[in-house]
Amino acid sequence: MSSWKDNLRTIDPYVPGEQxxxxxxxKLNTNENPYPPSPKARDVLTNFALDTLRLYPDPDSSLLVNAIAKRYEVGADQVFVGVGSDDVLAIAFMTFFNSKKPILFPDITYSFYDVWATLFNIPFERPALDDDFNLVAADYYKENGGVVIANPNAPTGIVxxxxxxxxxxxxxxxxxxxIDEAYVDFCGESALYLTKEYDNVLIVQTFSKSRSMAGMRIGYAMGNPELINAMNDVRFSYNSYPMTRLSVALGVAAIEDEDYFQATKNQIIETREWTKRELKALGFTFGDSKTNFIFAKHSTVDAEVIFDKLREKHIFVRHFSGERIRNYLRISIGTMAEMEKFIDELKKIV
Incomplete structure (x- = not known):
């Protein structure tokens, strides 16, 4: 028998949406943006100097850091960038959650949190959301090793x-x-202003949703310089060149194109609100989602039945198996044409 197997680290991994x-x-199952990235990003890609890829990228990703800092009117020393917000969050977990006390996050939230906690040997507790899927503030008054709040929450969409x-x-x-703000651009104001008042608050955002760049893997965090410096120390301890030259160049172009960002974001919000009305008319119930998805259940038809029948038509939504949410579907917002087709097929099912 191979003794090396005794020393394997085993863990139940995060399961991403089907691709x-x-x-x-x-495809309405992974909360991707239905619109292409900024035309300015396309121009950068077209004119990118391929020969530069033989060189290591800037370990500080300074161009991208500075562009994000300018966009949010913070100092460059208040910005951390990583390979998607998953990478940023993982580094934050490693950096800040090193006491023996459990960290706290809800029982229904982004399902990577408990995976990271387990992977990094961080004790954790998951206070239950209330019946309306809201967090209960008093559950976070107890002694703990840190707090993680997705706002808006996923998969519920509640702010x-x-x-x-x-x-x-x-x-x-x-x-x-x-405060994990992966979807904040679809709901209004970020809590970034709280970092000016509280030195222990870290805001995490991503280019994957509102900026149409899930395929490039760009995430970032903002907070006081001490938090950011500590995260950089951890990051540089195992990966000195996390961001590619191409991802930096495309990220800068995307975040500088404010007009395109606002236009596509507003189109998604408009389509979301239309979809809410249509779903209600079909007998679905859901909270007031402020994201680019809707977390809904039908009054009479089981979620798995709807999921399977939609899948037969090559319409993909997300179904979870968790105890409290197994009768819900998470429906990403696509283009208006896609959502009209989705609603037409739903009418045949429910």
Missing amino acids: PQLSDMI QNESFLRDVIEHNRDVVVI
Whole structure:
């Protein structure tokens, strides 16, 4: 028997959404942006100097860091960039959650949190959302090693307001509070302003959703310089060149094209609100999603039945097996044409 197997690290991995490869599919299962990246990013790609790829990239990704800092009116020393927000969050977990006390995040939230905690041997607890899928502030008053809040939350799409965030932060001044804002551009104001008042708050965002660049893997965090410096120390300890030259160049172009960003974001919001009305008319119920997806259940038809029948038509949505959410579907917002087709097929099912 091979003794090396005794020393394997075993873990139940995060399971990403299905990535089908069908030419006629409507893909509404991974919250990707249905619109292409900024035309300015396309121009950069067309004119990119391929020969530069033989050289290592700037380890500080300074061009991208500076562009993000300018966009959000913060200092460059307040910005950290990584290979998607998953990479950024993983580094934040490694950097800040090193006590023996459990970190806290909801029972229904981004399912990578408990995977990282397990992988990095971080104890954790998952306070339950209430019946309306809202976080309960009092659950985060207890002694802990850190707090992670996705706002808007995923997969529920629910936003916690400023008073809630302040309440939780005020009760957790001695630990780092991470606010994961992957979907914040679809709901309004970021909590970034709280980093000016609280030195223990870290805001994490991504280019994958509102900036149409899931395929490039660009994420970033913003907070006080001490937090960012600590994350850079950890990052440089195992990967000195995380961002490619191409990802930096495309990221700069994307974040500088404010007009395109606003236009596509607003189109998604408009399509989301139309879809909400249509779903309600078909007997679905859901919270007031402020993301680029809707987390909904039908009054009479089981979610798995709907999921399977849509899949037969090459329309892909996300179905979860968790105890409290197994009768819900998470429906990403596509183009208006895609959502009209989706609704037409739903009418045949429900």
